[in-house]
Amino acid sequence: MKKTLVFSNHSDEMRVALLENEKLMEIFFEDLEVGKLTGKIFYGRIENVVPALESFFVNIGAKKNGFLRFKDTTIDPDTLRRGSFIIVQVKKDGDVRKGPQLTMHINIPGKYMVYMPFGENSIGISKKIMSLSEKDRLREIGEMLIENEEEGIIFRTNSENVDFESLKEEFFQLKEIWENIKEKAKNSNKPALLYEDENFVDYILRERFDHSVNEIITDDKELFKRFNKEIKEINENVKIRKVDIDAFSWTNVYEQMDDMFARKIELPGGGVITIDKTEALTVFDIDSAGNVLGENVEDTSYKTNLEATVEIARQLRLRNIAGIILIDFIDMKDAKHKEEIINLFREESKKDKAKISISGFTKLGLLELSRKRTTPSIDALLFTQCPICQGTGKIASPRIVFRRVIKELEESLEDLKRGHNIKEVYTSVYHNLSGYFTKEKKKEIEEKFDVKLDLDFNWPDPNSYNIRYRK
Incomplete structure (x- = not known):
């Protein structure tokens, strides 16, 4: 599989796309990433203790107080009081209704490892490192590096086959960051930001660049120079290309970005996926539509479902969908086919940085799974709720609104004519009522x-109207 990172620096905005076999899999926007809190470390003040929720509400200097559960503390929660200052890290960004989720179990990520000041002498190794001998080597290095029983480390996928000196150097760099964080906290007397990740490009390189990346494409001259200097030292086989036009145009990213927003996605064989999202879950519905490639109904369903599985795994990454996910595959009678669908989904999920848990098929034939996410979805970042339909995607029919207008006019004029000399009525309605x-x-x-009725069809809201009376 060819894996490409594309850096586009146009219109004073840095954007990055991850392509697999030239297909858009993930996309990042610098201005959207900057506003995220996940991973940032704060000096927070406990504002409220809520025993019923077994949680604290913590002021970290953001718009909303953070939410810290008792089980996410590193000390006895009974020792913490309102007004207590603590060092916390954002586990998950908040939303319109909720503040960010916090933890006292600090993680400081590097390229090769994650340093945990309260890791309790634990050593973790990425599941993507398959070699047993390499796991043993990394575990031995971890035992040599850890200096006390409080701290711990997790070796990331990028640590595979990295020499001891490089791992040691990063370990002490991360440890120094933690010491600086504690020092800043000592000198603070109010909620404050203690640590945030490096710049956007560094973050992308750390989180998305590994030995599986074959090519880096950029339209930025300075980035091209930097990549040639730094990236080649890590992996000399990576091809680094500078293009003269917008890198997103050059790699057809813009055309593929429509897939992030469409409700219906067409499959290569003619099938169609429909995506519907609620607050609690996301539902994918598969329809064979124009797919007639199979030898029989079962074969057609199976082949369509295979294509849908690959595409749905892609959509989860592309849209950063999380939470409960239900997939309504086309009915398959063969149990072996269902098992192969699950196995394919597991394989595709290995490409995803987020953790995916597959529960299996329900009694109704729906595939149930969940995807963990710490940052908002693309939808939440790029769109706001429609002020007219309030996110339902529906408005009242013109006939319904027309009847409401007539009813209000008749009832109010009956009452007003008795005690008021009403001569004119001004009524503003949405333009779709002009025919009524x-x-x-x-x-x-x-x-x-016995009144003059003035009608105006420039009212902006199709669900409402405005009536004014004049003597």
Whole structure:
């Protein structure tokens, strides 16, 4: 598989795309990443203790207080009081309703390892490192590096076959960062940011560049120079290319970005995936549609479902979808086919940085799984809720609104005419009601109530209207 990182620096915005076999799999926007809190370390003050939730609400200087569960503390929660200052790290960004989720179990990531000041002498090794001898080597290095029973480390995939001196150097760099964090906390007397990740490009290189990347493409002259100097030292086989036009245009990323927003995704064989999202879960529905490639119904369903499995795994990464996920595959009677679908999904999930747990098929034939995420989805970052439909995607039909307008006009004019000398009524409605307010209907209301009815079809909201009365 060809894996490419594309860096586009146009219109004063850095964007990065991850391509696999020239297909867009993940995308990052610098201006959106900057606003995220996940991974940042703060000096926080406990504002409230909520025993019923077994949690603290902690002021970290953000718009909303963070949420710290008792089980995410590194000390006895009974010793913490309102007003206590603690060092916390954001585990998960908040949303419109909730503040960020916090932990006192600090993780400081490097390229090769993650340093844990409160790791309790633990040594973790990436599951993607398959060699038993390499795991033993890394475990021995970990035992040599850890100096006390409090700290721990996790060796990342990039640590595979890296020499001892490089690992040792990074370990002490990360440890020094922790010492600086503690020093800053000592000198603070209010909630404050103690540590945040390096710049956007460094973050992408650390989190997405590894030995599986074959090529880096950029349209930025300075980045091209930097990559040739730094990247080649890590992996001399990586091809680094500078293009003269927008790198996203050159690699057809813009055309593929539509896949991030479409409700329906067409499959190569003619099938279609429909994606619907609720607050609690995301549902994928597969339809064979124009797919007639199979020898029979079962074979067609199976082949369509295989294509859908690969595409859904891609969509989870591309849109950064998380939480509960249900997939309504086309019915398959063969149990072996269902098992092969699950196995394929497991293989595709190995490419995903987020943790995916597959529960299996339910009694109704739905594949149930969950995906862990610490940062907001692409939808949440790029879109806001429609102020008219409130996210439902639906508005009242013109007929319904028309009836409401007529009802209110008739009822209010009946009451007002008794005690007020109403001569004119100004009514503003959405433009889609123009066909309902005919000349005949207007004349009928004017004659019935002896008023002049002025109609305006420039009201901005199709669900409402405005009526004003004048003597």
